[in-house]
Amino acid sequence: MSRLVVVSNRVSLPDEHGSPPPGGMAIALSAALQRRHGLWMGWSGKVKAGEDPSGPISRREARGISYALTDLSQTDLDDYYYGFANRVLWPVFHCRVDLAEYSEARMSGYQRVNRLFAKLLQPLISDDDVIWVHDYHLIPLAKELRNLGCGNKIGFFLHIPWPAADILFTVPHYDDLLRGLSCYDLVGFHTDDDLSNFAECLRRQGLPDPITNGVCQAYGRVFRCGVFPIGIDTAEFERLAEQAARSETLQEPSQRIPGCKVAIGVDRLDYSKGIEKRIVAFDRFLRSNDHRIGKTQLLQITPKSRTEIPAYLAMQKDVAERVGRVDGELGTIDWMPVHYINRSVGPSELAGLYRMARVGLVTPLRDGMNLVAKEYVAAQDPQNPGVLVLSRFAGAARELGGAILVNPYDPEAMARAIEEALDMQLDERIDRWRAMIGRLREYNVYRWCDDFLLGLDQR
Template sequence: MEAEFDQNRLVLVSNGEPYKHVFEDGNLKLEKMAGGLTTGLDPMMQEDDGLWIAWGRGEADFEAVDQNNKLRVPDQNGYTLKRIELSEEEKSGFYYGFSNEIMWPISHTFISKANYKKDYWQSYQQVNQKYAESVLEELEDDDLVWIHDYHLTLVPGILKEEKPELKTSLFWHIPWPAWEAFRTIPWRREILEGMLAADFLGFHTDLFVYNFLNCAEKIGAEVDFSEREVYYQGTKTKVESVPLGIDYQKFDQLSHDEDYLARAKEVKDHYETEKLIFAVDRLDYTKGIEERLEGIDRFFEKYPEYQGRVSFVQRVAPSRTGIEEYQKMKERIEKKVAEINGKYQKDQWQPVKYFYGSVPQNELLPYYKAADLGLITAAIDGMNLVAKEYLAVQDSGVLLLSEFAGAAEYLDSALKVNPYNTEELADRIYEGLEMPESEKKERLKRARADLKEYDINWWRNYFLEKWLDSYE
């Protein structure tokens, strides 16, 4: 793979950018963005001098670029970042509208939450066209164009119309729904046709691959399910499951760092409790926060011997604060927290410690180590990297994982739970807290071996290898 790849320049196209610019004391400051995409792809882009095209969202992003909206990141020895500028109207229609009110809920099978406004679709088309034109302006012979996620489904089709021989791929970072959900989108055919113009498509799990293949067949494509190939309008698209991993080396090193271990001990000591349960989520209906709180309530009711001995820490990061539904969800969560605390708290002990607000990852990470039980009960999730990060720093903790998270397909060492089953959730929490030390160690040993082998670098290399193999 490396020999062939060395002959090509990689052009990455994504909604989120790897670096942003902010103002600090009147000066421009470059900040590296968090997240798996930057972690996995930024080092390779620096090494191979690629081109990354993304929406510039930093407050000072367009103060730092040249007349073509380009700059070198992280410095002159790195690679080229080309920023796309969106108007307020485009942000509203393309991002907050079509991407977040149609693609997001439908992909997560929350059909009733979708808002099929025609204006959103027009904006989505317009911005995908803007992205494609930005790519076309930069193309060199033998470029490989790797597109990311649900914001940019039309880009492969627009590119192929202009450059039929162009090699393109797309990785889908969230779930792909069953046809019964996807079919509700009025523009389902256009979305699928855009994606099927790509030569190679990657999803997190085999289930998402099957769902996509089934959707393609429903619009009249010829699908070979065993080979995972789709033939449509004279083109062939290869589809594979390529589960996203974490930067295992970073988390493994962290788990042996003395300062980190000291901070984790401070966290545990601060709560003055025998056992600590931890969860962290962005405020979103897909994360199962309300169902989780019902499970916590039932746990303390069913297993009263743990009252006063266990504290549950729930951190929630703000998200889509301008949307009324999210404001109401936050109110319901806070009401339930108050109800649980009112029902069970005694003396100085409080069963639920709830925090709402943005917290840097370096402040969250000590909780991963301090927690005896990591509680990840998403209603549905593409992968969920927090599950993997929790296991990577642990030496005796237990992961309680929703069976509807993509990670559940790969983490056999976790305790699995249906988050909608309150009784089962309460029982699984008890099971995790009561698990013998020897069993915890054995589960973690298996988990860490898998996390080490299938890390972020494996994901990147495997995707590129399978993509290039698809041309043979």
């Protein structure tokens, strides 16, 4: 079996005991790397002092996995990560062209850091290594490696949506992105829609029927494309939720207001998650259902992210103001309609909160997959499961047919869906949950990892 080399912007380093950090993808990748005596390369998370060029590589070993890390200069970090990756690609790929802030300096920095990663990685790889590159930060990496003479099998997986052609084409030099993906041997997406959008982008470039039976011919290369919907560590999340059900500490939130049903939302603070619109919808729900006032609460857990980017700071202020307005107008001394938490919650506590929530509100405006939807389903009590209310614009909607699908841009429809979920009879809730948990158990994160690597190995 060939050695596996994983490349990502950030590396999920093990803890002091050598165990991988929480998170299904990190655990699955770590397991694959252990089996194949692998190497994981990426940014260390540290910023070099001064304006020295980024690099070099530092190495460490843990449980059969090698880690290769590089620091980045502040200039490289600003241009590559905060600049092109998160002020251009992230908003555009999530259909927020209005928030994209393109500049030639940022594009140059994006290419420069990918070139750096290739230069640092090339001496570390052997001829028979299989390389798996992750996400939008590193689209040009295969092209840079090919320029250095790398003939290895190289795969790429996109963890966010791929946009429609007219949206992608708003990015200056968008053709460089398409050309960069053509240098991989296998390109993976979450959904058929993402793959269809990618094919349409190539077609609009004058390539008739560019993808046939998963084989793509573009820019003088032949490569393959496929759909690999990422899963979660379903069994582990079920275990955590069952354990939480026996914990008095994790049962406290459901006991504070007797008879109060909880709807839960868990999202990183990001404009793609639809948090503001969800709060508006919950407000509409309460005002339309007087009998739910004082008896229903939205628990919204929203850790901060990317506070260096102005759009995120503005959103943080807007969400806090909306929560304050709803709580101020509808709350009482002993009940607040929205309980807003602005920090991360550990996996055990989160599994317990999912389990006690009657409704899971997962309503992003656009999302590649959204694993919160899958975690909520996995955490439910099989004898008394809650109901998932899910945006039709999340990749998870293609798999979780037992959810109530909603349009997150329609607050009145979302309000009706919340009431439908709360009013749903037990038999229907169980039937819906069984349909979804069966899928999650079969297509877990380990299956996702194995399927992609099998496809890459079979080039």
